[in-house]
Amino acid sequence: MTNNDNKDKTLAQILRSRGISRRGFLKFCAATASMMAMSPAMIPKIAHALENARRPSVIWLSFQECTGCTESLTRAHTATVESLIFDAISLDYHHTLQAASGHAAEEARETAMKENYGEYLLVVDGSIPMGNPGYSTIAGISNYDMLMETAKGAAAIIAVGTCATYGGIPQAKPNPTGAVSVRDLIKDKPIINVPGCPPIPVVITGVLTHFLTFGTIPELDHLGRPKVFYGQSIHDRCYRRPFYDKGLFAETFDDEGAKKGWCLYKLGCKGPTTYNACATTKWNDGTSWPIEAGHPCLGCSEPDFWDGGGFYKALSMPTENITQTVIYTAAGAVAAGLMLGARNLSKKEQAKAAHSNTTIDDLKK
């Protein structure tokens, strides 16, 4: 958040006024191109666009969420570049990060909406409960009302995290709050979906930077995700892919295959059906990422990943309702399928028998 003196200045002017040289600016543009997964050939174009970019007002609303997305963003590892980006935007409302609270905070949101009507960027994390307005409120305003009111004057909306993008964990079966995504409610505004639980920090800032740099939204895929970050599957960019191609798999977490870094497909890796930038961008200062740490991808940037049928179940195994699977396999009269269905059904019954519901008496123990 910056003072109002910078309001009409371009980013290049702000940097120069802070004593940052043209070399520093070029370095900033190079890091930005790398961060946005753009070709290095784009560096001069980014530099040219940023020469004239003006800082937009940003309103950030947090609904049914765990604050993991904000935690992720504030730990973006390219600290210098991110701080410059955040100096170059006017983050006018973010109830977790802002100093103001109560009426003053809500006033900041209303002022930003009024002064920048039609031009501000709205960032949303968390899903919106439709079951009962009281499930989640801010300053006594229901999440639904706040979203609809704030979205009206927004130039574009960025839905950050799997909850805002698809409903996420609050929407997991049986969806007790009636959680829905931003895209379920808003139909008349450009929406950029940035899923992930949480999304990679530089992906969040990359999308903000794209808007700041070009004043437009990036090219999106069929789920509304920016193609620069979600254009390729984890599987296609995975450094363990050659093992998959050779048929070399870890069968358990401590077998020879696991020790040798073989493919985690059989341990439930969702890499083949998951589109995200983890394999190249990585996490924690670019140190590592789940698959490099020996854990299969959970597929957190895909819809309904929580209800996908088991994190440690290989993609080739049935994930839908097992009774249905039995019906389908029976209809196909495939003997192997029948055996698998019967085995799974039996497993389900055993699991059911082994668990009982928690009662009030249990909690008192």
Place this chain on the structure above:
Amino acid sequence: MPESETGAIKFNIQIGDELTQNVKPLLHEVKHGLEKLIETGKITVIDLRSIPLAPNEEDKILNILGQGEVVAKLDALGLSEVVETKYTGVWLVTHYNDEDHIISRFIEVTTMPEILCSQTEDIMAAYSRLTLDLEDSLKTNESVVEKSA
């Protein structure tokens, strides 16, 4: 699980050579970049962070390229290192942030990476600054040398 001398747990993950098989193609891309530079004078820039590489593979590439005659350090928004590799015309440009974390790393095939050249805006600012300093020194009878000391 074995422990190292420092007490840190060491995982027994064995990383084979040529894990992603991206090392050789990347070096060929560098070679093609040199061809292009010789024939047309056009530069090639490769973003090392955009290519899937297994642990240690980036180090392997850097070891193969080695270090040549020029090593330059810039102090602009954190440190940057510009190193000409042992293959003349092939440069390794690494940008760090204020916390010394690498924020981007490029292989540039060029006669001189752009970031090393003095930039027109900075030259103009330097001209204005020196002019002002000289004017000030005339007013105060203090030499520019004394002032900077």
